[in-house]
Amino acid sequence: MCGIVGVLGNHEAAPILVEGLKRLEYRGYDSAGIATVDAGKLARRRAVGKLANLSDLLVHEPLAGKSGIGHTRWATHGAPTVDNAHPHRAGPVAVVHNGIIENFKELRANLAADGFEFSTETDTETVALLAERHLRNGLSPQEAAYQTIGELDGAFALAFLFDGHDDLMIATRKGSPLAIGHGDGEMFVGSDAIALAPFTDQITYLEEGDFAILTRTSLEIRDQNGELANRQKRLIQLDVARIDKGGHKHFMAKEIAEQPTAIDRALAAYLGHDNAINLPEALDFSKIERVTLVACGTGYYACLAAKYWFEQIARVPVEVDVASEFRYREPPITPGTLAIFVSQSGETADTLAALRYTAGKATQIAGLVNVPESSIARESDVVLPILAGPEISVASTKAFTCQLVILLLMALKAAEQRGTSLPAGLPQDLRSLPGLIHQTIAGESKVKSVSRELAKAQDIIFLGRGHLYPLALEGALKLKELSYIHAEGYASGELKHGPIALIDENVPVVVMAPSDALFDKTVSNMQEVMARGGKVVLITDAKGAQLASDGVTETLVLPEVNDALSPILYAIPAQQIAYYTAIAKGTDVDQPRNLAKSVTVE
Numbered sequence: 029m030c031g032i033v034g035v036l037g038n039h040e041a042a043p044i045l046v047e048g049l050k051r052l053e054y055r056g057y058d059s060a061g062i063a064t065v066d067a068g069k070l071a072r073r074r075a076v077g078k079l080a081n082l083s084d085l086l087v088h089e090p091l092a093g094k095s096g097i098g099h100t101r102w103a104t105h106g107a108p109t110v111d112n113a114h115p116h117r118a119g120p121v122a123v124v125h126n127g128i129i130e131n132f133k134e135l136r137a138n139l140a141a142d143g144f145e146f147s148t149e150t151d152t153e154t155v156a157l158l159a160e161r162h163l164r165n166g167l168s169p170q171e172a173a174y175q176t177i178g179e180l181d182g183a184f185a186l187a188f189l190f191d192g193h194d195d196l197m198i199a200t201r202k203g204s205p206l207a208i209g210h211g212d213g214e215m216f217v218g219s220d221a222i223a224l225a226p227f228t229d230q231i232t233y234l235e236e237g238d239f240a241i242l243t244r245t246s247l248e249i250r251d252q253n254g255e256l257a258n259r260q261k262r263l264i265q266l267d268v269a270r271i272d273k274g275g276h277k278h279f280m281a282k283e284i285a286e287q288p289t290a291i292d293r294a295l296a297a298y299l300g301h302d303n304a305i306n307l308p309e310a311l312d313f314s315k316i317e318r319v320t321l322v323a324c325g326t327g328y329y330a331c332l333a334a335k336y337w338f339e340q341i342a343r344v345p346v347e348v349d350v351a352s353e354f355r356y357r358e359p360p361i362t363p364g365t366l367a368i369f370v371s372q373s374g375e376t377a378d379t380l381a382a383l384r385y386t387a388g389k390a391t392q393i394a395g396l397v398n399v400p401e402s403s404i405a406r407e408s409d410v411v412l413p414i415l416a417g418p419e420i421s422v423a424s425t426k427a428f429t430c431q432l433v434i435l436l437l438m439a440l441k442a443a444e445q446r447g448t449s450l451p452a453g454l455p456q457d458l459r460s461l462p463g464l465i466h467q468t469i470a471g472e473s474k475v476k477s478v479s480r481e482l483a484k485a486q487d488i489i490f491l492g493r494g495h496l497y498p499l500a501l502e503g504a505l506k507l508k509e510l511s512y513i514h515a516e517g518y519a520s521g522e523l524k525h526g527p528i529a530l531i532d533e534n535v536p537v538v539v540m541a542p543s544d545a546l547f548d549k550t551v552s553n554m555q556e557v558m559a560r561g562g563k564v565v566l567i568t569d570a571k572g573a574q575l576a577s578d579g580v581t582e583t584l585v586l587p588e589v590n591d592a593l594s595p596i597l598y599a600i601p602a603q604q605i606a607y608y609t610a611i612a613k614g615t616d617v618d619q620p621r622n623l624a625k626s627v628t629v630e
């Protein structure tokens with residue numbers, strides 16, 4: 029993970045670097061630091077914790093200079109301490125790194141044998157020391173950086189700055205993303221275009237193995253074979269004001285509230301006024317024999333819900349896998365496979381690696397991403413932007429519901445092209461979703477009081493059946509992530525095969541059960557919980573509440589919804605429970621401990 033930013037500018041670098049880092053903090057917030065070159069002199073400032081701590085430090089110990097690099101860290105090697113914070117410096121070299129240097133132990137041993145000393149526990153320090161060794165041996169900064177990266181195994185995006193060089197930066201990538209921003213007599217580097225949005229809209233993405241030499245007025249890129257490469261300069265339209273909470277206390281609250289608008293936007297793009305489903309023409313489900321869906325975390329649960337839709341509605345066999353398993357399992361990918369990769373960021377390392385595994389094997393690769401310029405988008409045959417708008421809070425909310433909407437539209441399109449019948453009311457009932465979600469969000473007062481009670485528990489179980497099962501998993505993930513309460517999601521029918529042993533009056537059970545065809549089955553499972561003293565929070569609709577509220581501790585009543593759409597609507601109380609439980613526990617809602625928004629290391 030980690031975020032990198034760099035500038036060779038005409039104004040003071042420190043505020044520019046901090047502004048860029050603010051937009052990259054979603055990648056990690058264990059520490060932050062910057063280094064600048066001022067009148068040829070390299071210096072740095074670093075602080076543990078969030079970027080605000082670095083900003084405070086810079087007030088007391090400002091750093092001058094118009095050239096600089098910056099970093100926000102998600103710790104991999106070594107605890108979040110000032111010593112381990114980037115930029116790392118060795119003599120005249122400072123370096124910031126996103127990724128993991130896998131051979132750092134061998135490199136450390138080699139450097140130690142040569143008399144080099146270490147002041148950090150990080151893998152990155154070896155990069156700075158290797159470059160320093162090459163400089164001592166008489167190489168130029170460019171050659172020193174180039175030789176250094178040839179010695180590294182693993183994944184990296186790196187930016188180097190050198191003492192004595194006000195107008196030089198080296199940027200290079202292998203496995204981790206990096207973009208160059210073109211200004212007017214200025215040059216920028218960033219882990220993504222979002223970081224560069226306040227400074228320029230002209231972006232060049234480095235490709236695998238690229239090595240870039242930047243000055244204020246020039247950019248030379250060599251590819252992985254050392255050949256001069258001509259990389260396209262793109263015009264990127266990004267919302268510069270995207271890091272605004274819009275009057276909400278947290279980004280998560282804002283993003284929950286934005287779901288009606290986000291889904292409206294997705295429907296406007298993919299569902300015509302005549303209810304025609306408008307997906308990219310290249311997607312042809314009539315030739316597809318099976319679908320493989322791959323993602324991580326919340327995206328994986330969206331894929332699990334989509335399995336029900338694709339199989340029940342379009343009668344296509346579906347496999348779903350977490351990317352970190354898929355990529356190493358070497359699953360056979362036979363012709364006729366549509367491989368769909370779902371990722372909010374489009375940069376998740378495992379999902380990207382899984383995509384690369386299927387390249388050349390699957391008939392078609394589709395990427396469902398929220399960041400259309402991301403690596404997953406750029407490497408997919410067909411891209412379906414989910415159009416959720418920027419999602420800043422680490423916990424995914426609106427990206428999840430937009431992923432669900434688009435996956436459902438894909439399943440409906442597949443049904444249409446394969447001649448299977450669509451569920452009654454679809455796709456037109458999708459149009460009711462924004463209103464129903466709005467209504468659900470507005471009725472949140474009871475969720476607050478339920479969450480205050482849940483906050484007292486140490487373990488919580490979520491249950492769901494059918495396409496509400498993935499929602500039980502998502503509800504548990506969201507709660508763990510935000511409140512640090514241990515939570516597990518189970519398929520209701522699985523409870524009696526083991527987890528029921530956990531049930532007593534101290535383990536609340538949240539049951540997600542709209543009054544659909546499987547309602548009675550879930551209610552029976554709920555009775556089994558209550559018979560053992562378990563306290564149940566039932567999330568259902570008015571009909572379900574009327575039929576099954578007896579003995580239930582709390583009932584949250586949602587609007588009635590077309591059965592096929594219930595996973596989308598029931599995502600809202602799952603998000604609200606996690607949000608308000610976190611508030612009750614006083615945890616950091618938008619930046620929970622140990623996490624990062626974009627997981628660019630495996």
Ligand code: M6R
Binds near residue numbers: 324423
């Ligand atoms: O950017 P991605 O969708 O690929 O991210 C995948 C997961 O890291 C992400 O969904 C994570 O599980 C969320 N923090 C959950 O809220």
